[in-house]
Amino acid sequence: MIARVAQACFWLNRYLERTETTARLLQVTQHVSLDLELDDTALWQPVLDVSGEEKRYAALYGRELEGDEVQEFMTWDERNPVALVSSLRFARDNARTIRETISLEMFQAINSLWLWLGSREGRRLYERERHLFYERVKTGCQLFHGLYHTTMLFDEPYDFMRIGSLFERADQTMRLLDATWAATATPARRTARPTDAPRWLAALRSLSGVEAFTKRTRGTLVGPTVAAFLLYDDRFPRAVHHCMLRAALFVDRARGGEASEAGTRTRAVLAGLLERLRTSDIDAVIARGLPLEIADLTAGMVQLSEALQEELFDVTAAMPRAG
Numbered sequence: 568m569i570a571r572v573a574q575a576c577f578w579l580n581r582y583l584e585r586t587e588t589t590a591r592l593l594q595v596t597q598h599v600s601l602d603l604e605l606d607d608t609a610l611w612q613p614v615l616d617v618s619g620e621e622k623r624y625a626a627l628y629g630r631e632l633e634g635d636e637v638q639e640f641m642t643w644d645e646r647n648p649v650a651l652v653s654s655l656r657f658a659r660d661n662a663r664t665i666r667e668t669i670s671l672e673m674f675q676a677i678n679s680l681w682l683w684l685g686s687r688e689g690r691r692l693y694e695r696e697r698h699l700f701y702e703r704v705k706t707g708c709q710l711f712h713g714l715y716h717t718t719m720l721f722d723e724p725y726d727f728m729r730i731g732s733l734f735e736r737a738d739q740t741m742r743l744l745d746a747t748w749a750a751t752a753t754p755a756r757r758t759a760r761p762t763d764a765p766r767w768l769a770a771l772r773s774l775s776g777v778e779a780f781t782k783r784t785r786g787t788l789v790g791p792t793v794a795a796f797l798l799y800d801d802r803f804p805r806a807v808h809h810c811m812l813r814a815a816l817f818v819d820r821a822r823g824g825e826a827s828e829a830g831t832r833t834r835a836v837l838a839g840l841l842e843r844l845r846t847s848d849i850d851a852v853i854a855r856g857l858p859l860e861i862a863d864l865t866a867g868m869v870q871l872s873e874a875l876q877e878e879l880f881d882v883t884a885a886m887p888r889a890g
Contacts (some may be wrong), residue, residue: 568723572668573821574880576724579669580715580731582658584679587708588739588773589651591629593641594701595773600634602765609750611637613696616686617739618649642693651704655681673711680707687797705832726821730814731876737810738868743770744797745861751790764788774805796850799863807846807864815841820853821879833874840867 786792
């Protein structure tokens, strides 16, 4: 498979996953504003923390947060590389470069969503019914995901698209967990404040995980229980452990099987992450500091992405060097 095509497949799904996750987060945060009497900083700071764009926001809009400005920044501002409009544009650009690889229905779905987002109709819906606007973005992304599962051959392009989705899901879950943990800080962590449960519920809603959390844990909405679920559950589709388990499957397929010599460092880094996720104890993690654990896992994800780039996308770097 041509490295350029593999890379475009990976980033197409990664950017589209980011678009959907951002729309979910903005929609849920709007709902939280109706449930909790919080000022704009307490309410919208976690959104900027998840995006990693708080410094850019401060430079462009000033340091005092306003809910409408944060939503504008995270939805329409093309100076923000993770705004909805930016992420969707990057996804569509990648789709355009591999139109011969993806199905016609897939391209039509992402192109229609892009055209709608840039239309007067899209902007009017944002101004009038913001909840419905974010819902429309989510369902557009979900339509694309459904189409690539049902219209593509299950071969190498499909594998790289799945890897992109799974890497992005794991990253977004860790970002959201880290931001929510910081917003619900209490000395004991297991003693919740009145505002903590709605925040953890919002985090689960942002990942479509409320029902799954209830079925899998039957626990209360406190930080350690939710953290254990989002990091270590092996069946919830957006839990970090599950994402890495599935990613290992598709990485092995893309490499040509477990015995293949291609992508050996990628597989080794992924195996290390999986072992850490499989053997970690949430109480020990919290005693050490959950943010430190998330930072270590994030560093591992960065190493994983770099190895994937070097071994499977950057063919010149992977070639033996003379001398």
